[in-house]
Structures are given as structure tokens and as C-alpha cells.
Amino acid sequence: MPVTPRTGVQSRTVATFGWNFDDGEWVQVPRDRLLVGKVLGETGFHYTSSTGAWRLHPSRHERDQVAAAAQAVNLFIAAGLMVRNWHAPQQRSADVGRHYAWLNSQEPFPDAESTAEAASAEAATRTLRTGTPELTRLLASGDLRVEARRTLGDEEWLLASERTRPRHYLELRHEIPTASVWITGDIHESFAGQARQDFRLFILRETRPPTAARTRAATAASRLAHSAPQRPAQPLPPAQRTHRPDSGPHR
Numbered sequence: 170m171p172v173t174p175r176t177g178v179q180s181r182t183v184a185t186f187g188w189n190f191d192d193g194e195w196v197q198v199p200r201d202r203l204l205v206g207k208v209l210g211e212t213g214f215h216y217t218s219s220t221g222a223w224r225l226h227p228s229r230h231e232r233d234q235v236a237a238a239a240q241a242v243n244l245f246i247a248a249g250l251m252v253r254n255w256h257a258p259q260q261r262s263a264d265v266g267r268h269y270a271w272l273n274s275q276e277p278f279p280d281a282e283s284t285a286e287a288a289s290a291e292a293a294t295r296t297l298r299t300g301t302p303e304l305t306r307l308l309a310s311g312d313l314r315v316e317a318r319r320t321l322g323d324e325e326w327l328l329a330s331e332r333t334r335p336r337h338y339l340e341l342r343h344e345i346p347t348a349s350v351w352i353t354g355d356i357h358e359s360f361a362g363q364a365r366q367d368f369r370l371f372i373l374r375e376t377r378p379p380t381a382a383r384t385r386a387a388t389a390a391s392r393l394a395h396s397a398p399q400r401p402a403q404p405l406p407p408a409q410r411t412h413r414p415d416s417g418p419h420r
Contacts, residue, residue, distance in 0.1 A: 184209075184245050186238055186265065187222075187255035189376055194234040195222040196241065197255070204248060212241040231370055232363070239269035256375035272369055275362030281316040288315035288327065295348045304341065304350040313339065317365075319372045320345070328368045336361040340368075 184205060185197045196214060198205045206216075214223035214237070225234050245252045246262050254260045254268055278284065292308035299305065307313040313329040325343040330336065338361060340354030356364045 183250040183252065184241070185253045185255045186242060186269075188235075188238075188374070192220070193225055193227060193229070193231065194238040195220065195224045196238070197222045204250070205245075208241055208244045208248075212237045212244070214241065232366060235269065235272045235370060239273050242266055242269050254375075256377060256379060258379050272374065273366070274369070275366045277365065278316050281314075284316060284318060285311070285314045288318060288329075299348045302350065304352070305348070308350070313341075315341075317368050317373065326372050328364065328372075330361075334358065338364040340364075 183198060186194070187197070188194050194214075196209060198209070209216075209223045213225050213229070215226075216223050225237055229237075242252050242265055246266050252262045252265045254265045257268075260268060289309055289311050292305050295305050296302075296309050304313070308315065308329070312332050314332055314335075315327050315329045317328045319326050323345050325345060327341040327343060329339050329341055331339075336358040338354075338356040339352050340356070341350055342353045343350045354364075
């Protein structure tokens with residue numbers, strides 16, 4: 170697991186939170202901080218020497234893992250300690266807190282309306298090119314309302330609800346080169362909130378190491394923060410996110 174800090178920002182960070190499919194939630198912290206160990210121990214993390222990071226038991230469900238990580242983030246922030254997002258090092262402590270609140274949320278997507286309009290318009294152009302396959306037609310008409318989407322290479326993953334049953338979600342996979350769309354998940358209405366959260370966790374969430382550009386931005390921001398008066402942290406939009414290309418939306 171590539172969690173070795175690479176920047177001065179991370180070396181001054183008390184707790185750096187990250188995640189990947191193989192290891193789940195993990196935290197890298199200086200081991201000589203008693204409060205750090207106390208907080209992570211209380212929230213279920215344990216130190217593993219093989220990775221140099223604190224981890225949760227792999228049997229814990231992903232939603233449970235992210236809830237524990239969010240609790241640890243909030244406890245660190247309440248104690249006045251710095252936290253960072255390993256995947257997006259430009260985020261400040263308050264931003265990391267908001268990021269984990271977003272990951273824990275089962276609420277509707279705030280930009281669902283504009284997302285649905287754009288997806289419907291794009292599907293309408295595809296029906297002219299490929300005829301009218303049923304799913305594409307339903308997307309173009311708005312009978313299937315796309316609330317969240319993410320393009321990963323030649324594939325697009327979509328979470329759509331039925332117009333007449335807005336809590337009935339379908340997970341869709343769009344193969345861009347062929348304009349083919351098919352259903353990868355049919356979710357019962359009672360799990361609507363979990364469907365939205367799972368899409369945040371497994372499709373919209375960042376999984377990559379930080380890019381050189383983000384690392385440089387984080388370093389510059391840290392230098393500025395240490396030389397200028399402190400300002401209230403402003404919300405950041407979610408970083409570009411991806412997931413393993415060989416796996417569809419998770420249940």
C-alpha cells in the first residue's frame with residue numbers, strides 16, 4: 170500500500186487518511202503521539218507494521234469503515250490537530266471533515282437536476298446514432314433520471330432513478346465506444362439511501378495517489394498558511410475520483 174508521505178505538508182500532518190479497495194480505510198500518523206493512538210484505538214483502528222499505517226479489520230463493511238474514519242477525523246479536528254486526505258493533499262482539516270461527511274451521507278445528490286438534464290440530452294443524441302435501444306430511450310425521455318455519473322476511460326457509470334418510483338434505483342454501465350447501456354444493479358426502494366452512499370463510496374470517491382500537481386498545490390498552500398493570517402476554510406468540490414476499472418458498482 171503506497172502510503173509513504175512525500176511532501177513537507179504530509180510530514181507535518183498529524184493524521185493522513187486514505188482508502189483503497191484492497192486495504193479499506195487507513196490512517197498514517199506519527200506513533201509518538203499518545204492522543205493519536207487513543208483516538209484511533211477507540212474508533213477501531215489498529216497499527217500494522219507491514220504497511221506503516223493504522224487500519225480497520227477487513228471484515229467490517231465499507232459503510233462501517235468510513236463511519237469510523239469520519240469519527241476519527243472529527244475527534245482529531247475537535248482536539249485541534251491537523252488531518253489530511255492522502256488522495257487530495259490540497260484539502261485542509263475542515264475540508265477533510267466535509268469530505269468524510271459527504272462520504273457518510275445517504276442524502277440526494279445536490280446537483281442531481283443538472284446531471285439528469287445533461288444525461289438526458291446526451292442520450293437523446295445517441296438514439297439518433299444507434300436507433301432506440303430501450304435503456305437509451307428511457308434515459309433520453311427522462312423516464313430514467315440520472316442523478317450521479319462518472320466516466321472512467323471508455324466506460325461511464327450511472328445511478329438512475331425511475332420517474333414514477335424515485336426511490337427505485339438502477340445502476341447502469343454505458344460503454345462509450347459502442348453507445349451500449351445495460352443494467353448492473355437493480356436496488357430495492359428500501360435501500361435508496363444506501364444506493365446513493367455506495368455510489369459516493371465506490372464510484373465518485375478518489376482512489377489514486379496524489380498527482381504531482383496536487384502535491385505542489387498542497388505544499389504552496391501550506392507555506393502560505395504558515396506565513397499569512399488564518400482564514401476560514403472554504404468548501405472544496407470533491408476531487409476527481411475513480412475506481413478499479415475491472416469492477417462495477419459494489420453492493
